[in-house]
Amino acid sequence: xxxxxxYDVHRLEAGxxxxxxxxxxxxxxxxxxxxxxDVLLHAISDALLGAVALGDIGKHFPDTDEQYSGIDSRxxxxxxxxxxxxxxxxxxxxxxxxxxxQPKLAPYILEMRQCIAExxxxxxxxxxxxxxxxxxxxxxxxxxxxxSRAVVLLQEA
Ligand SMILES: Nc1ccn([C@@H]2O[C@H](COP(=O)(O)O)[C@@H](O)[C@H]2O)c(=O)n1
Ligand SMILES: C[C@@]1(CO)OP(=O)(O)OP(=O)(O)OC[C@H]1O
Numbered sequence: 643x644x645x646x647x648x649y650d651v652h653r654l655e656a657g658x659x660x661x662x663x664x665x666x667x668x669x670x671x672x673x674x675x676x677x678x679x680d681v682l683l684h685a686i687s688d689a690l691l692g693a694v695a696l697g698d699i700g701k702h703f704p705d706t707d708e709q710y711s712g713i714d715s716r717x718x719x720x721x722x723x724x725x726x727x728x729x730x731x732x733x734x735x736x737x738x739x740x741x742x743x744q745p746k747l748a749p750y751i752l753e754m755r756q757c758i759a760e761x762x763x764x765x766x767x768x769x770x771x772x773x774x775x776x777x778x779x780x781x782x783x784x785x786x787x788x789x790s791r792a793v794v795l796l797q798e799a
Contacts, residue, residue, distance in 0.1 A: 644731060644796040646693025650684040651781075651789040655786060662740060662747065662788075663754025663771055664716045664761070669745045676705035680715035682771065683738050685790035686758065687715070687722045689736070692730045693796045716761050723762050731796040733762055737770045738792035741782045747773040 658672030663682045672706045687695035687699045688791050696702075702725075703718055710718075726733065736758070740747060759766045776783035 643734070643798070644693040645691040646691070646796070648685040648688030648690075648692060648698075648792045648794075649789070650681045650688060651787050652679040652681045652684075654776045654785055660745075661715070662742075662750070664714075664757035665750050665753045667745060667747070667750055671785070676790065677703075677710055677713045677715050677718065681788050682738060682754065682790045683719050683758070683799040684791040684793075686736060686738055686794070687719050687737075687794040689794040690722050690726050690733070690796075693794050694731060696724060696725060696729070719758070719761050726796065727799065730799050731798045733764060733768065734795040734797045735768045735770070736762075736764075736792060736794045737772075738790060739772045739774060739775055740788060740790045741776050741786045743775050743778065743783050743785050750777045 652673035654671045655674050660667045660669045660672040661678050661680045661707045754771045755766045755769045759769045
């Protein structure tokens with residue numbers, strides 16, 4: 643068995659799309675990144691890579707490489723899942739949290755879990771996504787950014 647942990651942050655700006663867990667969420671601001679800036683999928687991807695000591699998504703998909711400009715992070719997640727399988731592991735479960743003052747994410751959580759489960763070939767019972775505010779403090783609380791943390795457990799295939 644292997645455990646992995648991932649953390650990511652992206653900046654919030656007006657005029658950008660807000661995509662979390664593969665789901666586009668209507669909001670006045672969105673996340674800025676080289677890719678689609680899906681901070682939740684990035685945290686999960688980093689947790690998966692970390693579990694098999696394969697570095698992080700910045701190593702595999704450098705933000706200096708034009709081929710990843712604006713890329714759908716679901717494609718990156720699927721590629722990471724392939725690397726995990728190549729190392730001889732299956733995903734037992736994922737637990738992730740998004741720290742966002744706004745918007746209210748509860749209505750979108752089920753769809754996020756379904757997207758992630760579909761991309762990783764899992765049941766939605768193996769994928770947990772949670773949300774919390776930052777109680778108005780810190781960069782998330784000031785709505786300057788959104789962060790995400792994820793933990794994954796892998797088992798030998
Ligand atoms: N962006 C968010 C943040 C939180 N939620 C849900 O609201 C509940 C209360 O949040 P606290 O920060 O007071 O813990 C929490 O349990 C989340 O389910 C949300 O939907 N969207
Ligand atoms: C995903 C990648 C690649 O497009 O870019 P960003 O969207 O900037 O995301 P980040 O979490 O900073 O790091 C990984 C990157 O190399």
